[in-house]
Amino acid sequence: MSSIIKELVSDPHSSEIISLAVGMPDPFLYPLDVFQRILENMPATNPSDFGYIATEGYLPLRRTIAHMLSSNGIETTPERTLILSGAQLLVLPTEAGLNLEILEDYLIRYRPKLFYTVSTYNNPTGQVLTEQERRELLLLARRHRLVIVEDDPYSQLYYEEKPPLPIKSMDSFEGVVYIGTFSKTLIPGLRVGFLTGHSALIHRLALEKQYVDLHSNNFSQWLINFYLEQGYFEDHLNFIRSEYKKRRDSLVKAIRRYLENNVHFNVPGGGFYLWCKLKGTITSGRLLQEATKCGVFFVPGQAFNARPTEENEFRLCFASQPEPVLVEGVKRLAKALEILQKSKTPRKISESFLKPIV
Ligand SMILES: Cc1ncc(COP(=O)(O)O)c(C=O)c1O
Structure with a gap:
């Protein structure tokens, strides 16, 4: 699994799996x-x-x-x-x-x-x-x-x-x-x-x-x-601000539509990330495991903490993927969650899955 992380970190567009994990600007927006x-x-x-x-x-x-x-x-x-x-x-x-x-x-x-x-x-x-x-x-x-x-x-x-x-x-x-x-x-x-x-x-x-x-x-x-x-910088900043704003809004809209009632989050006024909390008993590690099978990837919250904390948080990056891919990513997340809600067996996720990423 850690090799998947490596692959997605090096290029979020390199795989069939949609990466909402890596905190990177979209390479297609580089000037x-x-x-x-x-x-x-x-x-x-x-x-x-x-x-x-x-x-x-x-x-x-x-x-x-x-x-x-x-x-x-x-x-x-x-x-x-x-x-x-x-x-x-x-x-x-x-x-x-x-x-x-x-x-x-x-x-x-x-x-x-x-x-x-x-x-x-x-x-x-x-x-x-x-x-x-x-x-x-x-x-x-x-x-x-x-x-x-x-x-x-x-x-x-x-x-x-x-x-x-x-x-x-x-x-x-x-x-x-x-x-x-x-x-x-x-x-x-x-x-x-x-x-x-x-x-x-x-x-x-x-x-x-x-x-x-x-x-x-x-x-x-x-x-x-x-x-x-x-x-050149100011024009570029204006361009990426308007692009990332659209992406943030698309991600928020898709979550409200497809994951409604299952995820809590605040809409950030800037940056790259949406910090989400799962409302039920399913942990973000468990969701990640199923989500990867459904073709989408994110960073579970534990990766950002030195000490174990709540297990229901996760981070989605909206900057590195275009709007339609973000929406597709959320649909896949919703599918993964639905599968987990229907099955009852809790499974543990391996440590290598939880390494922090940029
Ligand atoms: C808060 C914060 N600081 C620093 C960095 C490091 O960025 P870089 O070393 O590429 O300048 C990152 C990258 O994810 C970050 O999120």
Whole structure:
């Protein structure tokens, strides 16, 4: 079963099975035509931009990102911005077990009592912290010297009114580390994300990153920087917002029609995901097992929790499939549920089925 997961993660369109599992933009919406034009008319570039560069990242892109963030209320500088290979989190380096020296170093420098949050259109729940909650969280962090890590891949993907500004925009004491990525808004395979925070943190993270990959791919950084500088991004965002809004609405409509009374959910104002709860006694793991036989796939809620929690939750991604496929996926889900409701034997699902996916 884990090989099916692998296949679906690499390409949600590669199989007869409909994947509502992987949190990926639809590859057919990538702005490849624009990238092709950029590469065909390759603008004059300093060849050394494609050699080894600073671990912190390609300076013109760091400038562009700092400028882009300022339009979202975040005051930062290129020096306080680090380019990442996507927005996967950097973790405290450990040798065999925990290195107390490094931990102490982190304790003294960064007081690593940190609070991690996907503040806007959470993955998997779709929830958004209100402006009030953001301000209160920040006050709390200040009082307790807590570092907030704000992971924000989805806030530009809003389908109603704009969400509140990032917590980072309200941060007057450098208590928030803000992480962004182009994976959900542009192309995940370019592997370009970024982090902004206190300059001492950037310096320390760059030291660690140097040992991991020296620097992130600078051809991708160059390409994204040119794309942003030329002003293509806003049009693309408008295009995908309107497309994903339609997809979200189609999925919601199909669930109300075919799964009515069986599933509870809130309609998210943005992002990629619908977080669902089964109303009866059937678990999401059991549903997944039957759904796979019926030709549809999703992520059960347990995959997102370190500790076992309610077993009736699951996540559907509406971004990676076109509307008719979403509707067909829901019909197959409804069929799977009907089969389970008619049969009485509960069956356990294997652990490998429940591994977290992006
Ligand atoms: C909340 C959140 N953070 C970070 C990521 C990582 O994205 P990437 O490493 O592709 O930038 C994801 C992807 O699913 C995500 O949902």
